[in-house]
Amino acid sequence: MNKSKEQLLNKRYKAEQRFRLYGLSAIFMALLFLTIFIFKIFSTGYSAFQKTWLIVPVTFDAELMMLEQNPSNEDLQDADYYDIALKSMADLDPNANEDQENELKRMVSYFFEKEIKNELLNNPGLIGKTKEVYLTASDDLDQVFKGNYPRDLPEDQRRVSDYQLKIFDQLVAKGKVESKFNISFFTYADSREPELAGIASSFMGSIFSILVCLMIAFPVAVLAAIYLEEFAPKNRLTDFIEVNINNLAAVPSIVFGLLGLGVLLAIFHLPRSTPLVGGITLSLMTLPTIIIAARASLKAVPPSIREAALAMGASRMQTTMHHTVPLSMPGTLSGTIIGLAQALGETAPLILIGMVAFVNTIPGSPMDPAASLPVQIYIWAESAERGFVEKVSACIMVLLGFLIIMNLFAQIIRHKFEKKWS
Amino acid sequence: MNLILFTFIVLLGFTSYYFGRKKAYTIQSSNKRLTALPQFYGYYLAIWCAIPAFIIFSLWAIFEPTIVKLLVLSDYSNQGYLDDELNLIYEKTKSLSRGQFTGEITPFIEASAEKYLSLRSIAQSSKAVIVLSIIIASVAYAYKRISSNSRTREPVEKFLNAVLFTASLAAILTTVGIVFSLIFQTIDFFKVIPLFDFVFGTHWYPAKAFVRDSSEALDPSMYSDTFGAVPIFAGTFFIAFIAMCVAIPIGLMSGIYLAEYASSKVRQYAKPLIEILAGIPTVVYGFFAALTVGPFLKELGTSMGLEVSAESALAAGGVMGIMIIPFISSLSDDVITSVPQSLRDGSYAMGATKSETIKRVIFPAALPGIVGSILLGVSRAIGETMIVVMASGLAANLTLNPLESTSTITAQIVVILIGDQAFGDPKTQAAFALGMSLFLVTLCLNIVALRVVKKYREKYE
DSSP: OHHHHHHHHHHHHHHHHHHHHHHHHHHHHHHHHHHHHHHHHHHHHGGGGEEEEEEEEEEOOTTTTTOOSSOOHHHHHHSOOHHHHHHHHHTTSTTOOHHHHHHHHTTBOTTHHHHHHHHHHHOGGGTTSEEEEEEEBOHHHHHHHHTOSOTTSOGGGOSSOHHHHHHHHHHHHTTOEEEEEOTHHHHSOOOSSGGGOOSHHHHHHHHHHHHHHHHHHHHHHHHHHHIIIIIOOSSHHHHHHHHHHHHHTTSOHHHHHHHIIIIIITTSOOOTTOHHHHHHHHHHHHHHHHHHHHHHHHHTSOHHHHHHHHHTTOOHHHHIIIIIHHHHHHHHHHHHHHHHHHHHTOOHHHHHTTTTSOOOSOOSSTTSOOOOHHHHHHHHHTOOOTHHHHHHHHHHHHHHHHHHHHHHHHHHHHHHHOOOOO | OHHHHHHHHHHHHHHHHHHHHHHHHHHHHTTOOOSSOHHHHHHHHHHHHHHHHHHHHHHHHHHHHHHHHHHHHGGGGGGTOOHHHHHHHHHHHHHHHTTOOOSOOOHHHHHHHHHHHHHHHHHHHHHHHHHHHHHHHHHHHHHHHOOTTOOOHHHHHHHHHHHHHHHHTHHHHHHHHHHHHHHHHHHHHHHHSOHHHHHHOOOBOTHHHHHSOTTSOOOGGGGTTTBOOHHHHHHHHHHHHHHHHHHHHHHHHHHHIIIIIOOHHHHHHHHHHHHHHHHSOHHHHHHHIIIIIHHHHHHHHHHTTOOOOTTOHHHHHHHHHHHHHHHHHHHHHHHHHTSOHHHHHHHHHTTOOHHHHIIIIIHHHHHHHHHHHHHHHHHHHHHOOHHHHHHSOSSOOOOOOTTSOOOOHHHHHHHHHSSOOOTTOHHHHHHHHHHHHHHHHHHHHHHHHHHHHHHHHHHHO
16 A cells, blocks of 8 residues: 555656656757757858959950050050950960860959959059959859868769869969958849859848838837827727737738738839838838837836826826836837847848849938848848858848847846836 | 928928027016916927928828829820820829830820929929918917917827827728738639639649730639639648647747746746747748758658658748747746746645646646637747748648648748739739738737737736
8 A cells, every 4th residue: 555655656756757857858959949050050151251262363464455555544444354354364274275264264253354453443553564363263163162062073063164173273272262251241232143242232221121110110109109008098999909009919921011012012102122111011010019018118117206297297298208208218119129120030021022123232222122131031042053052141140140239239228227116 | 302391391390499489488587477388389389380381291292193193194185095095104204204214205205204394393392382481371370379378288288199199090000001902902803713712722823824915804714723722721721730739849848847947047048048039030940941951851751761842841830830939938938927826835735746736737727828829829820921931832732741842821922922013913912812811810810819818817917
């Protein structure tokens, strides 16, 4: 009898242990996913911050460039650089036949002409001389140099030919291939060529969208929250508004994209693909988030503050505007930043309003077509080129970096400036 | 031009504020009592500046385009053009005047573009003149009116209250906008495709509708077997089901552990770490699912002799489940912590172990709240877009095999609407009809879930 009781107790304790273990392993699983996730992104993405350059001797032959004696700056601008660019690539292998010369040309990006031109514009004294110039390597060679490209594939399944690899290896042996920090990733707009693609246009697109979103959503949401929390009479209308806000917060984001498409583009004829439309769409999405946060922080201001102000003869509006709202601002602001961080990561509604269009210029205002960082991730992720894989991961790293900064900022505001009432 | 006018009006507003306050001070200095603080006199005048400006600007925005259009097209009115043709001419005129016109420029259109531009500039300058004169008149009138015994605080506060109220209508306006943008396209869609075919048809192949020449008349029989949404709905719920199979056990167990077992230190670090999963943009999950999880599952399946699609429902659903974990864990954590301590104490006093207390007392007590959080999670899963667009297939297969690819409502909306759309095309309308069904389904789920959670909260408060 006693023994079976003990057995039962043991069984119950074991069940207790097991249950605890389940809980622990659930948390462990969730954190494991997070770790794998971040590890994967970083391990594929970090190499995109390096860019491979070929160091090629270029002879600035005045005759080939169609330059007269003592050329002015304008002449240098208009000169023909294509021939010397081609020649300098062909000179890498003096015995190359015509096909091989073509292959040599494809070892660098199609910006090589521009890069040579910039070299001369920076140093006009080079005419007639030979200088080694840094040329952006093609994305495939870039990947080869970073070790991301399977060299042992049969030649017909590779985008780099054996010949190109041979010349490339010779250059590597001579120390004429260099890897430097990839500045152009941050300063170039999108491109079809991975080695020339950058996030500048999508970054500006994101900034403009978020600014538009902030300028619309923040004032409207704060005013709405003040009304609902401080002034609204309890009636059907305000109940309805409240139900609406709670539901809007849970409506799928793509529905807001349909709203942007069906109303902003089709009825108001706002320009397609622009951060303006994107920002308005995102502001409708973040509105409920900010309203809920602002109401919560207004609610957290103790009634004694209001009562004191009213007792001193302030009107209700004065009480609210001078005392309650300033005291609630830290909470409201941190809620706003969190809402904006959500908006910054949003993709689907922006795709629907056309921000996936290929944009190779950097937008200067919210009225110019642009992509945004998450949309750029989507565009690159759908591209077939191997070089884009690391670009996507790098873009994700930039985006996550921004989200982390924004969330930290929200935390700091909350902890530093929010008054604790007790 | 508008910007200059706008800054000018803002400046005028500040000046009238300044004058109002100054008048209040002069009244005060003549030893009369004011009925409000001096700045209210200033605000009062500024409002008298803002309201007329706002009214005129909005009237102008509404009427100017129509009037300009009427005037420009009056040249064509006797030439027997149809309305559609006139609209086309007007669009051409506008794009020509912006310098964006591509195509053959006829002298007619060039003339009307010139007329359009001159009308626009007349409109602009007359707007500036009218706005400024009316504002100055109204501010001057109000300036004369205010005196020592006029009330200024009450109107100012009433105005502010009205502004606050208008702002709170934005939420209703957004909902109305959503319904409005969806409903017309949806109705048009169901005029061509019978509702019955949409809800019960089993073939979804919208690309077929696209091949059609746009000049052909709409023939409903052409679309039979094109817009049957059953595979889409099935795929949506199937992927959501897979996601919940991942999210519910992990989310619920970690919620329980955090609420009942974890020390405050573990809780302090683990909770925000898990919530990071909710902050990661969905496009990043999509990339992860497409690049890592999909190929991994395919390789795993091949090594076990199974045929796994690289875009399997399992990959999309599984990654989506990871995304939903934090929603369920933090919501169920909340509901479990709000179960009153007395229930736990009672159970412990009867000799129950912790896990028995959780399973037999706390879980049943918190069940409504947990169900609510799960429903919210399901609504997330159904509305999630980027993961399915990137990781699951785009062809709508009617299948229950998680290793094959399926498609969802959201993925189909994106596939149809990416790039240029022609409104009035049944394919585009189909996307809106799908959006409508998505909106309705998630709306129902949300309402039920929020009700359940709210009821539950009231029970223990």
